[in-house]
Amino acid sequence: MNDQLTPLLRVRDLQVGFDLPGGELLAVNKVSFQVRAGTTVALVGESGSGKSVVSQAIMGLLPPTAQIRNGSILFADDRKKGTITDIARLHRDGKAMRQIRGGQISLIFQEPMTSLSPLHTVGNQIREALELHRNVSGREAQELTEDMLRMVGFPDPARALRTYPFELSGGLRQRAMISMALICRPSLLIADEPTTALDVTIQAQILKLMKDLQAELGMAVLMITHDLGVVANMADDVVVMYRGRVMESGTREQLFRDPQHPYLKALMAAVPRFNMEPGERLVPIREIKSETGHLLAPTESDKAPVDSKKPILKVENLSKCFTIRQGAWLSSDESKVYALDDVSFEVLPGECLGLVGESGCGKTTLSKTIMRALTPDQGAVTYADQDGEIDVLGLDGDRLTDFRQKLQFVFQDPFSSLNPRMTVFDIVSEPLVIHGIGDDAYRREMVSELMKLVGLDARHLNRYPHSFSGGQRQRIGIARSLALKPRMLICDEPVSALDVSIQAQVLNLLKDLQEQLNLTYLFISHNLAVVDYIADRIAVMCAGRLVELAPREELFRNPVHPYTKALLRAVPDPSLDNPLDFESVMDSRCSIPSEWPAPFTVSEETHPRLIDLGDGHFVRADESALTLRLAS
Amino acid sequence: MLTYLARRILIMVPTLIAISIITFIIIQLPPGDYLTTMINEMQSQGENVDQSKIDALRAQYGLDRPMYVQYFHWATGLLQGDYGYSFEYQLPVADVVGDRVFLTFVLNFATIIFIWVVAFPIGIYSATNQYSLGDYGLTFLGFIGLATPNFLLALILLYLANIWFGTSIGGMMDPKYLDQPWSGEKVMSVLEHLWVPVVVIGTSGTAAMIRRLRANLLDELQKQYVVTARAKGLHPFKALMKYPLRMSLNPFIADIGNMLPQVISGSAVVAMVLSLPTTGPMLIGALQSQDMYLAGSFLMFLALLTVIGMFISDLLLAVLDPRIRLGGGTNR
Numbered sequence: 001m002n003d004q005l006t007p008l009l010r011v012r013d014l015q016v017g018f019d020l021p022g023g024e025l026l027a028v029n030k031v032s033f034q035v036r037a038g039t040t041v042a043l044v045g046e047s048g049s050g051k052s053v054v055s056q057a058i059m060g061l062l063p064p065t066a067q068i069r070n071g072s073i074l075f076a077d078d079r080k081k082g083t084i085t086d087i088a089r090l091h092r093d094g095k096a097m098r099q100i101r102g103g104q105i106s107l108i109f110q111e112p113m114t115s116l117s118p119l120h121t122v123g124n125q126i127r128e129a130l131e132l133h134r135n136v137s138g139r140e141a142q143e144l145t146e147d148m149l150r151m152v153g154f155p156d157p158a159r160a161l162r163t164y165p166f167e168l169s170g171g172l173r174q175r176a177m178i179s180m181a182l183i184c185r186p187s188l189l190i191a192d193e194p195t196t197a198l199d200v201t202i203q204a205q206i207l208k209l210m211k212d213l214q215a216e217l218g219m220a221v222l223m224i225t226h227d228l229g230v231v232a233n234m235a236d237d238v239v240v241m242y243r244g245r246v247m248e249s250g251t252r253e254q255l256f257r258d259p260q261h262p263y264l265k266a267l268m269a270a271v272p273r274f275n276m277e278p279g280e281r282l283v284p285i286r287e288i289k290s291e292t293g294h295l296l297a298p299t300e301s302d303k304a305p306v307d308s309k310k311p312i313l314k315v316e317n318l319s320k321c322f323t324i325r326q327g328a329w330l331s332s333d334e335s336k337v338y339a340l341d342d343v344s345f346e347v348l349p350g351e352c353l354g355l356v357g358e359s360g361c362g363k364t365t366l367s368k369t370i371m372r373a374l375t376p377d378q379g380a381v382t383y384a385d386q387d388g389e390i391d392v393l394g395l396d397g398d399r400l401t402d403f404r405q406k407l408q409f410v411f412q413d414p415f416s417s418l419n420p421r422m423t424v425f426d427i428v429s430e431p432l433v434i435h436g437i438g439d440d441a442y443r444r445e446m447v448s449e450l451m452k453l454v455g456l457d458a459r460h461l462n463r464y465p466h467s468f469s470g471g472q473r474q475r476i477g478i479a480r481s482l483a484l485k486p487r488m489l490i491c492d493e494p495v496s497a498l499d500v501s502i503q504a505q506v507l508n509l510l511k512d513l514q515e516q517l518n519l520t521y522l523f524i525s526h527n528l529a530v531v532d533y534i535a536d537r538i539a540v541m542c543a544g545r546l547v548e549l550a551p552r553e554e555l556f557r558n559p560v561h562p563y564t565k566a567l568l569r570a571v572p573d574p575s576l577d578n579p580l581d582f583e584s585v586m587d588s589r590c591s592i593p594s595e596w597p598a599p600f601t602v603s604e605e606t607h608p609r610l611i612d613l614g615d616g617h618f619v620r621a622d623e624s625a626l627t628l629r630l631a632s
Numbered sequence: 633m634l635t636y637l638a639r640r641i642l643i644m645v646p647t648l649i650a651i652s653i654i655t656f657i658i659i660q661l662p663p664g665d666y667l668t669t670m671i672n673e674m675q676s677q678g679e680n681v682d683q684s685k686i687d688a689l690r691a692q693y694g695l696d697r698p699m700y701v702q703y704f705h706w707a708t709g710l711l712q713g714d715y716g717y718s719f720e721y722q723l724p725v726a727d728v729v730g731d732r733v734f735l736t737f738v739l740n741f742a743t744i745i746f747i748w749v750v751a752f753p754i755g756i757y758s759a760t761n762q763y764s765l766g767d768y769g770l771t772f773l774g775f776i777g778l779a780t781p782n783f784l785l786a787l788i789l790l791y792l793a794n795i796w797f798g799t800s801i802g803g804m805m806d807p808k809y810l811d812q813p814w815s816g817e818k819v820m821s822v823l824e825h826l827w828v829p830v831v832v833i834g835t836s837g838t839a840a841m842i843r844r845l846r847a848n849l850l851d852e853l854q855k856q857y858v859v860t861a862r863a864k865g866l867h868p869f870k871a872l873m874k875y876p877l878r879m880s881l882n883p884f885i886a887d888i889g890n891m892l893p894q895v896i897s898g899s900a901v902v903a904m905v906l907s908l909p910t911t912g913p914m915l916i917g918a919l920q921s922q923d924m925y926l927a928g929s930f931l932m933f934l935a936l937l938t939v940i941g942m943f944i945s946d947l948l949l950a951v952l953d954p955r956i957r958l959g960g961g962t963n964r
Binding site for chain 1: 953
């Protein structure tokens with residue numbers, strides 16, 4: 001290792017410009033920071049802040065339209081003592097740059113699915129990196145690759161060599177990606193949002209793996225992320241970027257204990273945290289004002305006293321099974337997967353029920369079943385309001401269409417959920433047209449009121465979705481879902497595609513709307529902190545089953561189910577006082593029902609049911625065993 | 633794997649039977665048969681036709697029997713390797729086609745090689761240097777190739793070949809080698825004549841191929857795994873060859889199924905203009921004169937090639953793309 005005085009990487013006054021048809025855009029402007037050997041530096045910023053461009057510049061992987069205008073990237077190669085290379089002056093695809101790339105500086109990406117070639121085996125792709133930089137025989141390469149795969153936690157490395165990326169889960173793919181980046185033992189690893197696309201439990205595992213490997217290989221890590229929780233748990237130094245400039249930089253302690261720059265302070269205030277005061281609001285960087293007009297204001301009938309104990313939505317014993325065909329050559333090797341297994345819960349009028357679980361746990365299947373986009377194998381869904389009870393699964397034809405006015409949906413992806421060929425007016429007024437509500441004048445007025453409601457300018461109604469940002473589009477989506485004046489909204493991961501500051505904005509908007517319009521929410525998310533902020537009660541799902549359901553404080557204070565506990569432990573908190581306990585991060589067994597400890601085990605023999613623990617706290621466990629355990 | 637193969641081969645049988653029925657019906661659809669065509673022709677030339685002789689011929693060829701009997705006669709013959717009898721050429725179909733198939737195969741195979749050899753480098757260049765001067769220039773040339781009528785290009789090239797190299801007009805070889813046994817000189821003569829039809833038939837195919845390869849490759853070049861490969865330190869050209877190019881090959885492999893019958897029957901119009909002794913013009917002639925066994929057997933042969941070609945490209949796709957081999961609907 002080098003002495004601490006010469007940093008491994010020194011970026012000085014870096015300027016990167018993009019040649020665009022409208023002129024030059026400086027994506028990175030006078031950025032300076034340094035990475036000492038063996039430490040972790042986090043580069044934090046929202047999307048568009050230029051943090052990824054910095055990493056591309058260091059790797060010599062800038063797109064052809066981008067040029068380094070000014071500044072230097074000094075890389076002190078600790079293999080060749082005393083030599084310092086200015087990467088900014090190297091030819092991007094020249095031999096010297098290619099030797100550094102992958103050899104001394106490696107890169108891992110956000111999206112483990114697309115960053116590996118689906119046509120080549122994992123082993124082939126990892127070995128390639130090794131053979132490019134080390135003079136090894138085929139046999140040695142094979143062994144080294146296998147060792148590396150074992151090191152990153154593949155249970156059967158010899159087999160993993162021959163698997164293709166699409167045969168692996170997201171977490172394993174990211175592990176394969178990490179082993180590819182580390183096989184040449186680089187002195188610097190650039191991790192570009194390495195865990196953003198992963199579930200929290202997997203994220204915790206990958207973060208732990210990166211920490212372990214860093215200690216073992218003594219490399220430095222430049223971590224690019226927007227997640228302050230990850231930063232608080234991983235970084236030694238932090239650099240905050242905004243619009244291509246460094247706003248603030250310093251050690252983790254300095255920045256978290258005593259943020260100076262208003263932008264960083266604002267960013268910190270915008271992130272939902274676990275220990276928030278009751279009633280405390282997030283402070284988005286740009287607050288939006290929501291106004292209700294006369295068309296949307298609750299009418300007398302809405303204000304009529306509602307029996308708040310009578311559930312507005314009741315889901316009973318819902319089950320849905322998917323058949324998966326697997327195996328080579330279309331041979332009929334079928335297996336059944338329970339996307340929903342005996343799911344029951346109630347949503348009370350005016351409340352927000354949060355539904356948490358990792359990807360593939362069945363939460364989207366559940367929302368689609370309630371919306372009648374999927375037909376369950378068994379179970380019942382009942383909707384009830386002042387107009388009486390409705391058996392949702394029994395509806396068809398006109399009655400189903402009428403029912404849609406009561407229950408609407410907000411989608412996850414603000415980009416693909418808006419038709420790019422329709423104007424905002426057409427998009428927001430489409431539900432009114434479909435249901436034949438009002439005349440032109442009414443629709444025009446309603447739409448402009450909806451726009452004001454979500455804090456958008458009604459003058460922009462003739463624009464197309466592409467001229468809006470992600471957060472604005474999501475607000476358009478919300479406006480569309482409110483056009484029919486529904487009583488209940490199902491929000492499926494409405495903020496997971498948004499930046500933290502925008503996320504706070506949309507969450508606050510949803511909160512305000514709930515109050516103003518007397519709405520009921522079923523709020524689906526994988527992010528516990530977000531659910532904690534918005535929900536009154538929280539339901540936890542795993543492998544198609546509802547494992548725990550409790551009021552918000554109760555769930556966080558006293559989680560009972562092992563999966564809930566694992567989930568809570570795995571969330572990185574954006575503060576220094578509550579670090580992730582990496583030691584207790586399990587392997588992925590916490591999400592396998594048959595591996596849960598005794599009263600919770602789900603297997604052929606045991607079929608635990610939801611048990612009432614009092615105060616609205618339910619947990620899925622074997623009744624006899626649990627009472628024994630709680631009593632002892 | 634083996635069950636899949638067996639199933640695929642078994643599915644081919646009903647497919648081919650269905651095709652044979654449809655082919656036969658379509659050939660029989662126009663009123664009359666080969667003899668009526670012949671009588672009309674003779675009468676228009678002022679010759680008298682003896683009705684009794686015609687009836688005799690009709691009985692001899694079985695044309696007086698109902699259609700389904702004729703079909704079974706033909707179909708059972710096919711199974712035994714008897715392709716029927718060509719009325720027009722007064723020869724068994726196998727003998728009529730035999731000669732031509734070989735030359736057609738040589739011509740069209742050369743064309744395919746030509747298309748691939750020309751289109752691949754240009755397509756790759758166009759994709760990797762998108763919107764460069766070279767890309768625009770080659771794109772322009774490609775569109776000219778697509779837009780020029782083949783027969784026009786054929787005539788021009790024939791003319792040029794004749795005045796520059798003294799190549800004889802038309803045909804696949806110099807007239808003096810016709811009906812001669814194969815010799816070194818005859819092969820040279822074929823090669824000398826070959827390039828004109830190859831270029832003519834190849835231009836539009838090349839242009840289309842360049843456009844498709846460019847589009848496919850441009851899609852793939854955007855993908856993250858290309859960056860991954862370069863981030864490993866792989867030379868950009870090697871990375872291009874190993875990852876995105878390989879990914880963009882699938883449509884071309886899938887195309888082999890269409891190519892196989894084309895190798896035998898393609899380019900009829902150009903062949904007529906250049907008076908090439910290939911199968912294309914023969915098939916058109918047979919359909920015009922309702923020479924039903926020649927047309928029918930030849931169409932069946934093409935159908936067989938299509939089915940086999942599809943089978944081969946499916947197999948190749950599975951061999952080359954593990955997602956197809958191992959995926960089998962695992963996505964949820």
